[in-house]
Amino acid sequence: MKLFAESLLSELEQQLKRIHLETENKIQSAELAMEATLIALEKLKTFFIKYKSIRKKEEIEFFREIKPKFTAILVYYNKIYTIETYKPLGSAKTIRKYYKKEFSKLNAFFKENKEFYRYYRTGNNCLDSTYFTRANCDPKTMLDSFYFQTDPRFNTSHDYKVASILANDKIKVFLEKQMEKSERKTIKKYSPSLNNKGPKWTASKVELIELIYALHTEGVFNNGIAGLKEVTNFFETAFNIELGQFHRVFLEIRSRKSDRTKFLNTLKNKLIIRMDDADEN
Numbered sequence: 001m002k003l004f005a006e007s008l009l010s011e012l013e014q015q016l017k018r019i020h021l022e023t024e025n026k027i028q029s030a031e032l033a034m035e036a037t038l039i040a041l042e043k044l045k046t047f048f049i050k051y052k053s054i055r056k057k058e059e060i061e062f063f064r065e066i067k068p069k070f071t072a073i074l075v076y077y078n079k080i081y082t083i084e085t086y087k088p089l090g091s092a093k094t095i096r097k098y099y100k101k102e103f104s105k106l107n108a109f110f111k112e113n114k115e116f117y118r119y120y121r122t123g124n125n126c127l128d129s130t131y132f133t134r135a136n137c138d139p140k141t142m143l144d145s146f147y148f149q150t151d152p153r154f155n156t157s158h159d160y161k162v163a164s165i166l167a168n169d170k171i172k173v174f175l176e177k178q179m180e181k182s183e184r185k186t187i188k189k190y191s192p193s194l195n196n197k198g199p200k201w202t203a204s205k206v207e208l209i210e211l212i213y214a215l216h217t218e219g220v221f222n223n224g225i226a227g228l229k230e231v232t233n234f235f236e237t238a239f240n241i242e243l244g245q246f247h248r249v250f251l252e253i254r255s256r257k258s259d260r261t262k263f264l265n266t267l268k269n270k271l272i273i274r275m276d277d278a279d280e281n
Contacts, residue, residue, distance in 0.1 A: 001058065004047055005066045012040040012073070020248050021206075030081035037074045044070055045154045056133060060125075063132040063159040071163035076170045083175075096182035103175045106168050116161055131158035184237065201239040207263040208235065209249045214264055 015036045023029040048062065083102055088094055110117060119127065134156055201208055209232075215221070216231050232246055243249075253260060 001048070001051055001054075001062065002066065005044060005062075008040055008043060009069060012036060012070070016073070017248055017252060020245060021252055024244065026084045027081060030077045030084065033077040034074060034081065037070065037077065041070050041074065045151075049153050056129070059134070060128045060132045063156045064128060064162060067154075067159050068162040068166055071160060072166035072170075075163055075167035079167065079171050080174060092182040096179050099175050099179045099182065103172070103179070106172055106175075109164065109168060113161060113164075116158065117165065120162060120165060132156050181242070184233070198238065201241055203263075205241065205243055206249055206253065208239075208241070209243060209246045210253055210261065210263045211267075212243075212246070213250055213253075214261070 016033055019029050019032045019036070023032060044067065048067075054062075083099075088098055118124075134152060212232055212235055213228075216226070216228050221231055232243055235241070236243055256262070259265065
């Protein structure tokens with residue numbers, strides 16, 4: 001069962017990578033990600049329900065460690081879809097205020113579930129039989145209302161809470177990045193030096209990210225101590241471009257089967273041709 005779940009999760013993660021690379025719109029990518037995750041969850045459910053003679057230890061592991069990884073992805077993208085759908089139109093300051101309000105909701109969830117947070121984060125397992133087996137559901141253990149509307153064959157009292165914890169970690173990172181972007185836009189608006197028009201990057205974002213990684217690897221900024229995020233932020237500001245989840249793009253570049261430094265090789269070849277042409281003239 002574990003091998004099947006790991007293979008299914010790996011397949012889903014590859015799908016999500018492709019979605020992010022092919023779809024820049026956050027709402028559209030969240031929709032596609034939810035569709036892919038729902039299909040994966042249905043496959044997981046079908047496999048699990050057909051699984052014969054499951055031992056108590058396996059059941060606990062499934063509902064504490066395996067299923068929440070899938071559900072967390074669904075919770076995350078559903079939340080991103082909701083956040084971006086209801087995001088107000090307005091100034092960078094207004095948008096930042098909106099994201100801060102959403103951030104505060106994560107803290108509210110933590111306060112409401114702080115005892116279980118502590119239990120899960122510390123690796124405690126004394127109540128696992130109650131929290132993560134289907135036969136021992138106790139209505140007094142802070143059940144989410146959705147539990148009573150779901151298939152009891154595929155749910156326990158607390159596997160969704162684990163998924164929410166995992167999802168909230170990612171949502172927090174997302175909101176922090178969005179608040180940082182809106183803050184940069186505010187600074188740019190009131191900074192004359194950043195309002196000067198300059199060259200516009202007209203090649204692909206993937207090519208720019210390949211170039212950034214090459215320059216950062218060579219350590220050409222601040223004697224090699226500048227962080228990758230700091231360098232990327234600089235290029236985004238300089239060229240007025242959003243590079244999004246550049247780490248994911250780099251993973252895609254690394255996974256190329258051939259010519260992984262395609263853009264850099266093109267630059268090198270064209271520069272050599274230019275030099276040869278100059279020598280002839």
